[in-house]
Amino acid sequence: MKTSDLQLLARAEVRDLASYNAGLSSEAVRKRFGLTRIAKLGSNENPLGPAxxxxxxxxxxxxxxxxxxxxxxxxxxxxxxxxxxxxxxxxxxxxxxxxxxxxxxxxxxxxxxxxxxxxxxxxxxxxxxxxxxxxxxxxxxxxxxxxxxxxxxxxxxxxxxxxxxxxxxxxxxxxxxxxxxxxxxxxxxxxxxxxxxxxxxxxxxxxxxxxxxxxxxxxxxxxxxxxxxxxxxxxxxxxxxxxxxxxxxxxxxxxxxxxxxxxxxxxxxxxxxxxxxDEAHLHATLEHVAGERQRMAAALQAMDIHCVPSMANFLFFSTPFNAEAINQALLRQGVILKPWREAGYTDYLRVSVGSASDNDLFLEALANALATQQTRSA
Structure with missing residues (x-):
């Protein structure tokens, strides 16, 4: 059977589905760009780890x-x-x-x-x-x-x-x-x-x-x-x-x-x-996220970046540029986010609240990416 015919074995609803965007792993980005330092901030994981x-x-x-x-x-x-x-x-x-x-x-x-x-x-x-x-x-x-x-x-x-x-x-x-x-x-x-x-x-x-x-x-x-x-x-x-x-x-x-x-x-x-x-460990997680989320949101605002107020462990923000272009620039610097691909939101990215050092790397990398895009569009 030809490869083109294999798809016909599936139900019509499945053939038309888009794949879920599960994001990139640290290993994939490390190997692709030859990096040692990775800030994985695309999947809303807890930087403190389990109890x-x-x-x-x-x-x-x-x-x-x-x-x-x-x-x-x-x-x-x-x-x-x-x-x-x-x-x-x-x-x-x-x-x-x-x-x-x-x-x-x-x-x-x-x-x-x-x-x-x-x-x-x-x-x-x-x-x-x-x-x-x-x-x-x-x-x-x-x-x-x-x-x-x-x-x-x-x-x-x-x-x-x-x-x-x-x-x-x-x-x-x-x-x-x-x-x-x-x-x-x-x-x-x-x-x-x-x-x-x-x-x-x-x-x-x-x-x-x-x-x-x-x-x-x-x-x-x-x-x-x-x-x-x-x-x-x-x-x-x-x-x-x-x-x-x-x-x-x-x-x-x-x-x-x-x-x-x-x-x-x-x-x-x-x-x-x-x-x-372990209620104490959960409380430590929530305190860390609340503090770092506020710090990150303030830093984005200082860059004139629109950031939606959040009660979760992530921030949803837009830039003047296509999200995928910003995403690629961030990946080259070892920062994994999730660029949004739904129609009407392709200038938005979602960033998880990570460790303080990972968040710092993200903010620095984003500033670099924005400067590069601005230079290219000038």
Whole structure:
């Protein structure tokens, strides 16, 4: 069979999909440019690393890796239930919250269904529903980078099955206030499930003014799935573990019907339990990010760079130049960011809040890149 014909073996929805932009690894950039110093600031990882107890928990779990993991994540389920005040049967677990997004799309979406989300967006909020055959309606955020709640409500139709978006927004970093969230909940059709992606919850809940979204959504009586992850503030990105809180155990049962039986490995479960127990380490992470984020935003403002206010561990900013041109200039200096590729946002980049030294390298490299672009365009 010719290579051109192999694509025809896939479903039409898959053939038309764009690939998810997972970003570059430090190894790839180091090898490509012959560099020794790399600041990896494209994937919103935690520069402080995991809690000290995580390594010991992982080592203990490794002694039993010949055995299948607990398919129900009972120890972690009990720990999360106690911490969140949520009944254990209202929790679901995934190989990262991305795994749960994929399962949710396959469980609840069919051809001709609609999903309402926002743009700019987390790419998988588009990719997974499109793969299921659904239509995705992207509602642009305002010019100030805020949620356009009236436009989101106007986009809801009798075909809308999921209202799915992240707050804090990925990639923008802004959050939906209590009033806006309540307006969305009040407008949610009976046939529509809210999927509230709160991957960056820990960073936001450290900030004044961030509402208790879980309590608001629970009080609404609407069907929902609220997603969180151990990849970001808890620094377990390499282990892939996320979880969801559902409004009704039936939703958990439906999700469990399509998840792989052992989708969260033994080591990840043990690490998550250990990470969850160390409040002091989490607090240190949140303090570091809040301080460095403020410093970085002020430095960008001093360069006359537009930066959207953020409650997450990243900043979304635009320059007068194409993002990919700036990105290439930064890569040559050993700085990995994520240039945005959605139409209307191709002059924006997202930078993670890293260590102080990595952040300094980014700011220096960006100043150099901007100066070079300005010289070329003069």
């Amino acid at each position: 000290p107890a995580v390594a010991a928990a992982m080592a203990q779990a490794c002694s039993e890796i010949a055995l299948y993991p607990d398919a129900s994540c009972q120890t972690l389920r009990a720990a999360l239930s106690a911490k969140l005040g949520v009944p254990a049967e209202h929790l679901v677990f995934g190989n990262g919250s991305e795994d749960l997004l994929s399962i949710i799309s396959r469980v609840f979406l069919d051809h001709d269904d609609q999903v309402v989300t926002v743009v700019p967006s987390f790419g998988l909020h588009f990719i997974y529903p499109l793969a299921a055959g659904a239509q995705v309606i992207g509602v642009p955020m305002t010019a100030a980078g805020e949620f356009d709640v009236p436009a989101m409500i106007a986009a809801l139709t009798p075909r809308t099955r999921l209202l799915m978006f992240s707050s804090p927004s990925n990639p923008v970093g802004t959050t939906l206030g209590a009033e806006g969230l309540q307006q969305l909940l009040d407008a949610l059709p009976a046939h529509c499930l809210m999927v509230f992606d709160e991957a960056y919850y820990e960073y936001a809940q450290f900030e004044a003014g961030y509402p208790d979204c879980l309590s608001l959504i629970q009080a609404s009586g609407r069907p929902f799935i609220l997603l969180r992850t151990f990849s970001k503030a808890y620094s377990l990105a390499g282990l892939r573990i996320g979880y969801g809180i559902v409004s009704d155990p039936l939703l958990a049962d439906l999700i469990d019907r399509l998840r792989t039986p052992f989708n969260v490995n033994r080591v990840a479960q043990a690490a998550a339990v250990a990470a969850l127990a």
